[in-house]
Amino acid sequence: MKLNLKNPIVFFDLETTGVNINTDRIVEICYLKVHPNGNEESKTLRINPEMHIPEESSAIHGIYDADVADCPTFRMVAKNIARDIEGCDLAGFNSNRFDIPLLAEEFLRADVDIDMTKRKFIDVQVIFHKMEQRTLSAAYKFYCGRTLEDAHTAEADTRATYEVLMSQLDRYPELQNDMAFLAEISSYNRNVDFAGRMVYDDKGVEVFNFGKYKGESVSEVLKRDPGYYSWILNSDFTLNTKAMLTKIRLRELTAR
Template identity: 35%
Template sequence: MLPIKLTRPLVSIDLETTGVDVENDRILQIALITLHPDGKRDSKCRLIDPGVPIPKEATAVHGIRTEDIVGKLAFSLVARSLQKLLSGCDITGYNVAGFDVPMLSAEFKRCGITWPEEGTKIVDSMAVFRVQEPQKLAQALKFYTGRDIGDDAHDAEVDASAALDVLLGQAQRYIGDERTKLSDMLVLAKDPDWLDSTGKVKRVNGVACINFGKWLGKPLAQVDRGYFDWVAKQDFPEDFKAICKDAGDGIYPEQD
């Protein structure tokens, strides 16, 4: 019996890329480990031709060389099949919210595809671990499962499988023996000081502050009104937009 009660498939994603710049770098390898509600796992992993040479700094991390992707398909040629595979699924992974989802979303956007689709739950096992037991993926796997990741860390399929096992171990450790819902894991992954789902607004000493970008650390009351107008026109989560709309009208979250 799974320690998490799934109502639809949960896909653990791991990417290897040419770098960490979401807008300018490209995906080289994508691994998808799908956990079905009945406990069955499916694994898919493929190399992608990024259309650019692979920097030696990136190869030093994941071992994928430019010659390794010769003859592989470009992302644009597999985008529709990937979209179909991910449709109707929730997402997990280690640092998936901070890196893999934004990177994959940017690749899809360049192909005219909006992803993640509305209603997708994204549970980042690194976020849970960072809040509950700060460490890295190899330590997380050892901590929650007792297993070593071995010499294949930074192979996308190995990392995706490890990240999924970390999430299942977290469910057992922090929720207990009862059937855990995926939404329960979202609570574990959230910093208690976040005021929105992605942590773009955070309480600092009881005051609501912007938690990223140009206005990082600034109380909402001190942020230029034009910023809130700009946010309204961008592709930000709706709860963040709502906070900014209120702030533009002089309404701020209550202080602790």
């Protein structure tokens, strides 16, 4: 099986200080770039998160403060990573809900301007959960017939994710070997922002996906309750959420 690619696709996995997209940081990133001709390139980077790695996180991925003390910060490698994934679709395991939003936050904090909205996002976990309901280790065992060694290391998880997707395409004839199709089936919602605080409704209108205005048009809420915009900007929302909300607000202001 060979992936039917129009653009290169980057399978990637992050090991982090925790699971809070707003406040946690990357400590390791591995990405496997697969080209349309089938050629592969892989890279693994340890990152100094500039904060303490909690013991409960280290217990999962095995990376401690001392392991990354002399490693570059994300800001130091951000432009190189952005260049490596430029023009590529992105794939991962639980990537739509965690890895992609967190990576986007890190790029914003590093002042690296990269437009990820035009990419196709393939979330192998979503495909797996829709088909079988399992974890990555179980998915690897189920689809590939092998035990996942070194689980929760970025390199092992990245390679396993790639192999699971290939096996899913072999196993399910209804899955099209097409990145647009896989991106569509990987998504539960049509997110406006990566964290899914705003989504598109059936008519393509941006609506809030949380709180007291859930399901209501973002532009209409901002007209009716302009203070809500300030509240979001001053609260614990991701930088990407704030940026997308600002983009909608500016669009509506210039349209008047």
